[in-house]
Amino acid sequence: MATITIDEQQYTVEEGRNLIDAAADLGIDIPHFCYHPGLAPDGNCRMCLTEMEIRPGQFGIVTSCTIRIKDGMNFRFNSPAVLDNRKGIMEFLLINHPLDCPWCDQAGECKLQDHSFDHGRGHSRFVETKRVPPKKDLGPHITLYTTRCILCQRCTRFCDEITGTSELGVVQMGSKSEIATFEGVPLDNRMSANVADICPVGALVTKDFLYKPRIWHYDKVDTLCPGCATGCNTTLEVLHQKIYRTKPRHNEAVNGYWMCDEGRFCYHGWQDADRLQAPLKRVDGELRQVTWPDAMDAAVSGIQAVLAGEGDSAMGVVGSSMATNEENYLLRRLGAEAFGSPRTGLDRKPDGEAWTSKSGFHIDADKTPNTRGARDMLGAGSPEDILRGIGDGTIRGLYVLGGDIGRTLSSEETDAFSKLEFLVVHDVHRSDLAELADVVFPGAIPFEKNGTMTNAQGRVQRLSPAFPPPSGAREDGAILRYVGQRMGVDLGGTDPAGVLEEIAGNVDGYAGLTYDLIGDQGAMTGGEGPSEAAGG
Amino acid sequence: MAIIVEARKMTLAERLYLPAVIKGMLLTLAHLFRKKVTMQYPEVQKVLPPGYRGAHRLNKDEQDRIKCVACEMCAVACPADCITIEGMETEWNDREKIPRTFQIDMLRCIFCGMCVEACPEDAIDMTDDIELVATSREEMIWDRERLLKNYDETKDQEGTLGQVLRKSREAFTRPRGDQLPDPGGH
Numbered sequence: 088m089a090t091i092t093i094d095e096q097q098y099t100v101e102e103g104r105n106l107i108d109a110a111a112d113l114g115i116d117i118p119h120f121c122y123h124p125g126l127a128p129d130g131n132c133r134m135c136l137t138e139m140e141i142r143p144g145q146f147g148i149v150t151s152c153t154i155r156i157k158d159g160m161n162f163r164f165n166s167p168a169v170l171d172n173r174k175g176i177m178e179f180l181l182i183n184h185p186l187d188c189p190w191c192d193q194a195g196e197c198k199l200q201d202h203s204f205d206h207g208r209g210h211s212r213f214v215e216t217k218r219v220p221p222k223k224d225l226g227p228h229i230t231l232y233t234t235r236c237i238l239c240q241r242c243t244r245f246c247d248e249i250t251g252t253s254e255l256g257v258v259q260m261g262s263k264s265e266i267a268t269f270e271g272v273p274l275d276n277r278m279s280a281n282v283a284d285i286c287p288v289g290a291l292v293t294k295d296f297l298y299k300p301r302i303w304h305y306d307k308v309d310t311l312c313p314g315c316a317t318g319c320n321t322t323l324e325v326l327h328q329k330i331y332r333t334k335p336r337h338n339e340a341v342n343g344y345w346m347c348d349e350g351r352f353c354y355h356g357w358q359d360a361d362r363l364q365a366p367l368k369r370v371d372g373e374l375r376q377v378t379w380p381d382a383m384d385a386a387v388s389g390i391q392a393v394l395a396g397e398g399d400s401a402m403g404v405v406g407s408s409m410a411t412n413e414e415n416y417l418l419r420r421l422g423a424e425a426f427g428s429p430r431t432g433l434d435r436k437p438d439g440e441a442w443t444s445k446s447g448f449h450i451d452a453d454k455t456p457n458t459r460g461a462r463d464m465l466g467a468g469s470p471e472d473i474l475r476g477i478g479d480g481t482i483r484g485l486y487v488l489g490g491d492i493g494r495t496l497s498s499e500e501t502d503a504f505s506k507l508e509f510l511v512v513h514d515v516h517r518s519d520l521a522e523l524a525d526v527v528f529p530g531a532i533p534f535e536k537n538g539t540m541t542n543a544q545g546r547v548q549r550l551s552p553a554f555p556p557p558s559g560a561r562e563d564g565a566i567l568r569y570v571g572q573r574m575g576v577d578l579g580g581t582d583p584a585g586v587l588e589e590i591a592g593n594v595d596g597y598a599g600l601t602y603d604l605i606g607d608q609g610a611m612t613g614g615e616g617p618s619e620a621a622g623g
Numbered sequence: 624m625a626i627i628v629e630a631r632k633m634t635l636a637e638r639l640y641l642p643a644v645i646k647g648m649l650l651t652l653a654h655l656f657r658k659k660v661t662m663q664y665p666e667v668q669k670v671l672p673p674g675y676r677g678a679h680r681l682n683k684d685e686q687d688r689i690k691c692v693a694c695e696m697c698a699v700a701c702p703a704d705c706i707t708i709e710g711m712e713t714e715w716n717d718r719e720k721i722p723r724t725f726q727i728d729m730l731r732c733i734f735c736g737m738c739v740e741a742c743p744e745d746a747i748d749m750t751d752d753i754e755l756v757a758t759s760r761e762e763m764i765w766d767r768e769r770l771l772k773n774y775d776e777t778k779d780q781e782g783t784l785g786q787v788l789r790k791s792r793e794a795f796t797r798p799r800g801d802q803l804p805d806p807g808g809h
Contacts, residue, residue: 187719188694189696190692190710190720191721263790297712298693298706298712298720300695300710301695
């Protein structure tokens with residue numbers, strides 16, 4: 088720890104820390120543009136200039152972003168020289184800025200607006216013609232409004248330091264400087280849309296979020312990205328039951344300040360899916376919409392018919408790596424208590440392409456968010472195990488948690504599932520799997536779920552619903568509870584926190600976990616490495 | 624405790640009541656020869672003062688294009704929350720964004736004129752059209768086309784709220800920045 092003086096007040100802060108961050112911890116805001124905590128300090132915007140005592144009694148102007156705290160440092164944040172400098176910098180930055188806030192998509196979260204309000208002069212002395220360079224299409228996701236750029240170079244540093252792809256650079260000199268890509272090399276890497284997040288002004292914007300409602304309308308929901316097993320922490324921006332934007336939420340242990348483009352834009356696939364609006368029941372070989380009690384009757388009588396037949400484990404249950412830990416745990420309980428120790432499996436789509444950035448940001452090959460958690464909850468065997476069971480006739484009925492829009496069935500899976508006497512599926516749209524089922528319950532997509540998921544490194548994290556499921560659909564946990572009730576098994580209350588309490592008591596590695604402990608940053612499971620068998 | 628007040632005795636003239644009646648009738652009679660205040664509405668229309676806050680319109684520019692840039696400042700300023708806007712891209716190169724939908728719920732609107740004051744583009748305006756009649760609630764939700772049509776119908780009107788506000792703004796606008804005395808400190 089180090090003791091420093093700011094405006095003649097003594098503070099104790101961590102030694103070696105950056106002055107902007109240290110001041111932020113103390114609740115003092117130092118205005119800045121080019122500094123970003125996820126990137127190396129650059130000191131080019133000059134907005135963060137403060138006065139530091141360089142010789143006893145003599146103060147000099149320094150950039151706060153490049154200052155590391157040492158014991159005994161003495162700063163002035165509000166001296167006339169500092170305030171004057173800020174005013175001057177703001178005036179320089181606004182020389183060529185078009186002041187097109189009314190139709191700029193950054194308005195409301197723009198640092199230039201904020202700092203201009205706090206430190207600007209309210210009118211312009213610049214009477215010459217402003218430079219108006221044309222806007223540029225940088226890549227598949229990003230557009231550059233060249234006029235709005237203040238050349239803080241956060242984006243070029245992001246491409247150098249984080250992705251290591253270095254697509255962006257500054258061309259021309261002096262007042263003609265512009266951010267540009269090399270000819271024929273678009274900004275097209277797997278994390279490219281992050282540059283729009285870190286751009287302090289409205290220069291870099293995602294094409295996805297152009298001309299959308301103003302940012303202050305949105306409800307913000309902290310949740311997880313369902314795109315892969317990394318489990319990036321995200322914030323959804325929701326308006327009228329619709330997601331408009333996903334932004335990464337800082338979690339140093341998982342995703343830092345970033346997220347990948349696939350994850351960022353994956354909400355479109357879920358949101359545009361043709362959702363099931365009512366349960367489906369097979370009548371004369373065809374799936375028809377029925378009411379919930381009808382579907383429930385059909386499911387329960389079908390399951391009981393299978394259980395009444397020969398064999399001990401005639402019913403199998405298959406969990407989903409798209410479902411939360413709580414839902415998979417309830418499924419296992421339903422299987423064990425209502426179906427009599429059935430075999431468990433896990434439904435997961437084939438792996439995608441993994442990628443690790445220069446800075447170590449990892450996109451997992453497993454394109455489902457909760458494989459590890461589902462495996463922990465179910466103690467699941469391989470999908471082949473279930474298929475073999477169906478093949479040799481020991482599994483004649485199956486209860487499957489589906490709900491993955493990207494999941495398609497291979498021909499051998501289709502063959503196997505068609506052999507089943509009875510198939511109950513939870514799904515969100517009419518997938519390949521749902522088409523084979525006898526009863527389909529409309530479930531929830533990950534953005535409608537409340538619970539926890541365990542990422543590939545074993546971190547248990549919270550998932551919060553952005554909006555409720557469509558009126559005809561239900562949360563999967565609630566459906567499992569209804570089925571349990573009809574079969575004479577009480578699966579407990581509706582609160583997922585209560586289910587986690589049960590999990591903490593029953594599943595290896597999850598002991599002691601509560602929603603409070605998990606918080607918004609997650610908590611690690613106890614054991615290192617995947618625990619194969621779930622205790623019970 | 625009550626205080627007993629002796630009532631004043633009325634004079635003979637007062638007791639007759641006739642002088643008072645005649646006085647009243649004379650006043651009535653005098654009104655017959657004054658200027659009439661009653662108007663034969665709707666045959667005769669009232670001339671409304673400039674800056675009257677009647678039905679809205681969406682202004683068009685010289686090239687007959689919508690002026691609005693979908694910045695939603697009017698929606699932010701609106702205390703009744705009756706304006707709904709959705710933006711879209713334009714193909715005109717002098718403008719970035721125009722509204723795809725622009726709805727004003729005239730049933731909710733309280734005609735305060737804050738939207739006109741908030742507009743940075745002089746795009747929304749209020750006219751002296753006060754005859755807001757419809758046979759259904761849906762009809763009272765004015766969309767973009769209806770508001771633009773109102774501009775075509777009222778574009779010759781002098782002294783709309785927008786024009787009045789612009790005039791007063793110009794009167795109070797400070798001189799250009801370069802003529803301002805330096806605020807000091809440089």
